[in-house]
Amino acid sequence: MSHSTATSARDRLEQILSRLNERRHEEKAFMRVYADSARAEADAADRRRREGNGLGPLDGKIVSIKDLIDVAGEPTLAGSVIRRDTPAAERDALVVRRLRAAGAVIIGKTHMTEFAFTAVGLNPHYPAPGNATDKTLIPGGSSSGAGVSAAEGTCDIAIGSDTGGSIRIPAALNGIAGFKPTARRIPLDGTFPLSPTLDSIGPLARAVADCAMADAVMAGVQPYPLAARPVAGLxxxxxxxxxxxxxxxxxxxxxxxxxxxxxxxxxxxxxxxxxxxxxxxxxxxxxxxxxxxxxxxxxxxxxxxxxxxxxxxxxxxxxxxxxxxxxxxxxxxxxxxxxxxxxxxxxxxxxxxxxxxxxxxxxxxxxxxxxxxxxxxxxxxxxxxxxxxxxxxxxxxxxxxxxxxxxxxxxxxxxxxxxxxxxxxxxxxxxxxxxx
Structure with missing residues (x-):
């Protein structure tokens, strides 16, 4: 699916939901799919586009969220079964609120290794999402579902976290771009910590431009298409x-x-x-x-x-x-x-x-x-x-x-x-x- 197609956000979302529905009995990349709220968000994005008052470059982009980032109304499992009984998050994490405010369509929560602690992508509680290029290969972790969802096209942009490589490893192994920002550039409010000193939240996507836009929105800076910086002279x-x-x-x-x-x-x-x-x-x-x-x-x-x-x-x-x-x-x-x-x-x-x-x-x-x-x-x-x-x-x-x-x-x-x-x-x- 090309990024530049003029198809509506709702049409693109329906294509993805239909793919996810076909494999729902063996879903490994997503923990949860928010079909109803995503449809409402996609419709709102399409309406804004028709009316000429879009919210910027992320408006209508389909975004998946790693399962250690709070989404209101459900417990944040962080890949662990021992958190199933924790109270539901009362509100979205700050990064999720910023993404929604920029028009992102939040499609679901992605699998991760338990408490984001390991880098291979295996979690004993859940079947491993196979690599997007070959299901028999490891996806990399800890943002395993994020890497797979962005690479296979079940989202435009995946949001992951990186404490020792947990965005860049799955991005590299699945053949896409991934960005680990400077720690504290993107606020960690509403995200389950692994290591407060080292944790960073960041994007994975098939194109650097999408990573840059998501990074800007989550950092709270005005997202504008970044001008490429030539490598000549660097x-x-x-x-x-x-x-x-x-x-x-x-x-x-x-x-x-x-x-x-x-x-x-x-x-x-x-x-x-x-x-x-x-x-x-x-x-x-x-x-x-x-x-x-x-x-x-x-x-x-x-x-x-x-x-x-x-x-x-x-x-x-x-x-x-x-x-x-x-x-x-x-x-x-x-x-x-x-x-x-x-x-x-x-x-x-x-x-x-x-x-x-x-x-x-x-x-x-x-x-x-x-x-x-x-x-x-x-x-x-x-x-x-x-x-x-x-x-x-x-x-x-x-x-x-x-x-x-x-x-x-x-x-x-x-x-x-x-x-x-x-x-x-x-x-x-x-x-x-x-x-x-």
Missing amino acids: RIGIPFGLLLEDLSPEIATAFSASLDRLAGAGAEIVDCTIDDLIGRLRQATRIGSIAGLEASRIHAAWLPDDTAPVDERVKAPLRRRLAVSDEAIANLLQTRRALAAEMDERLSAYDLVALPTTPIAAVPIASLETDEAEYDRVEGLLLRNCQVANQFNLNAVTLPMPGLTRPAGLMLVGRNGTDETVLATALSAEALLRDK
């Missing part, structure tokens, strides 16, 4: 070292070809060293990841309960982190702030940093379901490059790389607060990276 740093190890041969080739296209358009590709800063943060987080430590406090009430029906991959690490003192966590966060300031200084020499979003493409779901060691290896690789942007308080966008049999992404990373510049550059890079 200094793009490549962090040779840790983050370029263990690339699959296909991704190594595609990354190199992507850099060639950027260089061909006039970008200056230069070496950039950040391994020392990554090493120091790794040392500081030997007591536990920031996300795991903060989550252990959020989930402290049920963690001591051996019978709590929660994914072992969530329960076990969080339980270990409960033993770490509040003082040790405070010291770690102070170290992290200092390292983020050093990273900001280091990156001031570059317009952007470029990396493969993930070192590997999606693997078969079956290969991970019973092999714990392989699951851990794959998850570690998926998180490795993405989490740097969260840990050092940066922003980052992933774009599909050309020439691959299974999708993977090129990640452009910018300094704290350079979100609009990164998105504007991504608009140019997206055009350069299209499969020719």
Whole structure:
């Protein structure tokens, strides 16, 4: 379905609802579909368009919402069965209110891994949504349903969250764009936290322009079509070292070809060293990841309960982190702030940093379901490059790389607060990276 078609929002919505209805007995990407309210919203958008008083670029766009963001009238499960009895949300999360006010048609809530803690896309309580390009492959997580819904066209834009790569990993593995804003750019009010220090809410879509519009609306800034920022003359740093190890041969080739296209358009590709800063943060987080430590406090009430029906991959690490003192966590966060300031200084020499979003493409779901060691290896690789942007308080966008049999992404990373510049550059890079 093309974005530019002049079909009405209601017609496009009905096409999607009919697809979802056909597979309703095996639905895996969506937790809930709001058919009635979405129809009313689509009709209102069409009426505004006919009357010539549209609400801007998001008016009539069909948007899915990750299941840790409040939608009034139902409990926010955050991918967990233990939250089924929590009271219904009294009002929409702030980002949902802003999206609705901009005319977005909210179609439903998407699947996620439990409490957004894991990156592969599997949740023991629900069948895994298969990758949009091949249902036997992992979708990536934790915004698994978001990545699939945006890539398969059951929404125009999916809203996800990203604490260590949870927007960019599913976007990359499903062959679409995804944007992790600078933390705090988009308010977290009404969203279930994983790690208040690292959490960001952001968009996934087939086009960067849609990500940019959704980002602006959720950030509360005036959405206007971003002007593409040419890559000519940009200094793009490549962090040779840790983050370029263990690339699959296909991704190594595609990354190199992507850099060639950027260089061909006039970008200056230069070496950039950040391994020392990554090493120091790794040392500081030997007591536990920031996300795991903060989550252990959020989930402290049920963690001591051996019978709590929660994914072992969530329960076990969080339980270990409960033993770490509040003082040790405070010291770690102070170290992290200092390292983020050093990273900001280091990156001031570059317009952007470029990396493969993930070192590997999606693997078969079956290969991970019973092999714990392989699951851990794959998850570690998926998180490795993405989490740097969260840990050092940066922003980052992933774009599909050309020439691959299974999708993977090129990640452009910018300094704290350079979100609009990164998105504007991504608009140019997206055009350069299209499969020719």
